[in-house]
Amino acid sequence: MSAHSTAHDFKANASRAIADTQLTGNLKAVRQNFIDKRAKAVKGLPEFEALRESGKEIKDHTLAHLDLYLEYYAQKVEESGGHVHFAADAEEARKIALDICRKVGAKTVTKGKSMITEEVGLNAYLEANGVTPVETDLGEYIIQLRGETPSHIIAPAVHLNKHQIEGDFRRVHTHLDPARDLNEKVSLLTEARGVLRDRFLVADVGITGANFLVAETGTSIIVTNEGNGDLTQILPKVHIVMTSIEKMVPTLEDASQILRLLARSATGQEMSVYTTLSTGPRRMGDLDGPEEYHVILLDNGRSAMLGGEFQDMLRCIRCAACMNHCPVYHQIGGHAYGWIYPGPMGSVLSPSLIGVDEAGHLPNASTFCGRCEAVCPMKIPLPKMMRHWREREFERNLNPALQRWGLGFWAFFAKRPRLYALANRLAIKAMALIGRKKGSFKGLPGLGAWTKYRDFAVPEGETFQAKWKKARAGR
Amino acid sequence: MALFATCLVDSLRPNVGFATAKLLEEAGCRVEVPRQTCCGQPAYNSGDRATAKTLALQMIEAFESYDYVVVPSGSCAGMIIKHYPALFAGDPNLAGRADRLAAKTFELVSFLVGVLGLKTVSARFEGQVTYHDSCSGLRELGIKDQPRTLLASVEGLELVEMKDADVCCGFGGTFAVKYGEISDKIVTEKCANVTTSAAKTLLAGDLGCLLNMAGKLSRQGSGIEVRHVAEVLAGMAEGPAIGRAAQDPALVEARS
Numbered sequence A: 001m002s003a004h005s006t007a008h009d010f011k012a013n014a015s016r017a018i019a020d021t022q023l024t025g026n027l028k029a030v031r032q033n034f035i036d037k038r039a040k041a042v043k044g045l046p047e048f049e050a051l052r053e054s055g056k057e058i059k060d061h062t063l064a065h066l067d068l069y070l071e072y073y074a075q076k077v078e079e080s081g082g083h084v085h086f087a088a089d090a091e092e093a094r095k096i097a098l099d100i101c102r103k104v105g106a107k108t109v110t111k112g113k114s115m116i117t118e119e120v121g122l123n124a125y126l127e128a129n130g131v132t133p134v135e136t137d138l139g140e141y142i143i144q145l146r147g148e149t150p151s152h153i154i155a156p157a158v159h160l161n162k163h164q165i166e167g168d169f170r171r172v173h174t175h176l177d178p179a180r181d182l183n184e185k186v187s188l189l190t191e192a193r194g195v196l197r198d199r200f201l202v203a204d205v206g207i208t209g210a211n212f213l214v215a216e217t218g219t220s221i222i223v224t225n226e227g228n229g230d231l232t233q234i235l236p237k238v239h240i241v242m243t244s245i246e247k248m249v250p251t252l253e254d255a256s257q258i259l260r261l262l263a264r265s266a267t268g269q270e271m272s273v274y275t276t277l278s279t280g281p282r283r284m285g286d287l288d289g290p291e292e293y294h295v296i297l298l299d300n301g302r303s304a305m306l307g308g309e310f311q312d313m314l315r316c317i318r319c320a321a322c323m324n325h326c327p328v329y330h331q332i333g334g335h336a337y338g339w340i341y342p343g344p345m346g347s348v349l350s351p352s353l354i355g356v357d358e359a360g361h362l363p364n365a366s367t368f369c370g371r372c373e374a375v376c377p378m379k380i381p382l383p384k385m386m387r388h389w390r391e392r393e394f395e396r397n398l399n400p401a402l403q404r405w406g407l408g409f410w411a412f413f414a415k416r417p418r419l420y421a422l423a424n425r426l427a428i429k430a431m432a433l434i435g436r437k438k439g440s441f442k443g444l445p446g447l448g449a450w451t452k453y454r455d456f457a458v459p460e461g462e463t464f465q466a467k468w469k470k471a472r473a474g475r
Numbered sequence B: 001m002a003l004f005a006t007c008l009v010d011s012l013r014p015n016v017g018f019a020t021a022k023l024l025e026e027a028g029c030r031v032e033v034p035r036q037t038c039c040g041q042p043a044y045n046s047g048d049r050a051t052a053k054t055l056a057l058q059m060i061e062a063f064e065s066y067d068y069v070v071v072p073s074g075s076c077a078g079m080i081i082k083h084y085p086a087l088f089a090g091d092p093n094l095a096g097r098a099d100r101l102a103a104k105t106f107e108l109v110s111f112l113v114g115v116l117g118l119k120t121v122s123a124r125f126e127g128q129v130t131y132h133d134s135c136s137g138l139r140e141l142g143i144k145d146q147p148r149t150l151l152a153s154v155e156g157l158e159l160v161e162m163k164d165a166d167v168c169c170g171f172g173g174t175f176a177v178k179y180g181e182i183s184d185k186i187v188t189e190k191c192a193n194v195t196t197s198a199a200k201t202l203l204a205g206d207l208g209c210l211l212n213m214a215g216k217l218s219r220q221g222s223g224i225e226v227r228h229v230a231e232v233l234a235g236m237a238e239g240p241a242i243g244r245a246a247q248d249p250a251l252v253e254a255r256s
């Protein structure tokens, strides 16, 4: 079982989000920033388009030979003194992690930001088994204090504002002076730093994710802006990298190509502040580093996507540009999607990983505006794949009966041009007659879902085709 | 050449069809209107590929004998241009026909500017207008400058850009009814941008988006008029705007 999902309740989740003015205000406050910063970074790099193409090619090639690269990578990790564990699903991944922790008698585990550990629900599992996980990324730390999940894949606490965070800090950090000033963002950051420093020092195991795995050298790479990832993986005796199989790239050169796309697309930086490469445990003569280095490679449904309609999704580098530009995400935020991955990338990925029965709403809740695909650094055709999910749902009869019936009724006429022309003319005339005194309907039987929110324009009264015929008859 | 009016124009706003024909004829084209229903987009986007294919084939049969097919809608043109080839890819009998139809199908404004080389139109329209870039036209077909070029030549018209003109209006076909609450929030934001632009008229190239925005503006009691860009370019914007009542016929008669 992966982390708990409420994706089936998407509509209710979205309603709740829309009604939460604090949330929608917070979302609105940050969204333009993401968009502007990315636009500026992209503009500053003339070869950005060429890089996208090259990034796509690198990933396509890797995915086509993923088995070989995984094998090669694993061999390289072992050669450098590390260990690779393959995990078929979330449960296996959790167990492997707990086993490693138990072997070294770990009480406290520090964690770098990792969506994969969220996907497998690692924190709750460790806690239930007597190991205390401590998130060290500021955003993750905040949501851990609140008992929440990330609402965004690179900015997990983006749904919160400064005052909410201040409230949480005051609630939890009771050992600090209640009269302290937490008005500035920096003071929040400094406080979190101070609290976390002690935890770094007592941690027995550090768990991070990986942005890339390099087959050539058996290296895992993380990018961070706070440096917490470095402390997480260097200070404890054991470093566990928990990540998924599609993070693979063949060479360091390939990784550096894609890194140029990642930060620009994500935060508009040229590079993240820290790009950290880890290859095996500490070697003789190294000044620091862990004594043990483990990589847990999660599949959890990904290999089943290879060779199919959704393979392109495995190119994703988790930059979040798609959700940062999504009009639906802008309105409802990440939690409404109901599972780990929000926004357009989640709308494609979640049904693959937790099933379309559970996550069927997500690929439907899109206007197909195409902005996600336009900004995706890996050129993933997100709308096209959402449509593929709709096709699967349609084939399996998963859409609501009324919707199918409506579509079928319309299609019956649309497939019969003469009948269509006749029926359409009659319907249009009737509508125009009812609405002849007004320009718009405030409500209309059968169109309630439309007129609940907006008026419906009264038709002119005759169809274009009929009018055209009449107008041209005399010529 | 053939005019594909689209089902929305056919049913709700024939004036856009006539405006399209006028623009094309004034540019020297011979326009015909073959019997038509729908391009199949609603079915396609609802996951009903079989119906989409049936309707696409019907379109191919009705339109493939013409030199050009022109459509006053970016999303319906995009359906034919980008998605028919995808629908029939690998089909030995139909792939070629779909590709050929796609190659000669154009959205109206991009046809006028890109194919016919038009830089100006002879029309008058008084006042400030703002233009919404409909998503499919913009991102599938690259329509951005073409309408602005032609609008700049309309006498009396001043184009004022709204904030986020290229952001979705929240229509999305069936999305607007399936996820009405979210759609409503998106269109509300769009209307706020339209309103702050200070333009008195909102234009776009897709009737779907126009109905959505006009419907919301009307619900808000806004005085902003909404029209299809073709109506303004063709000088056929005297009639009531989208969602506005026709003037009382008695009044019109009395005046003339």
Ligand code: SF4
Pocket: A265, A315, A316, A317, A318, A319, A320, A321, A322, A323, A344, A345, A372, A375, A376, A377, A378, A379, A380
């Ligand atoms: S789908 Fe594309 S834009 Fe979205 S997170 Fe993945 S790489 Fe980034």
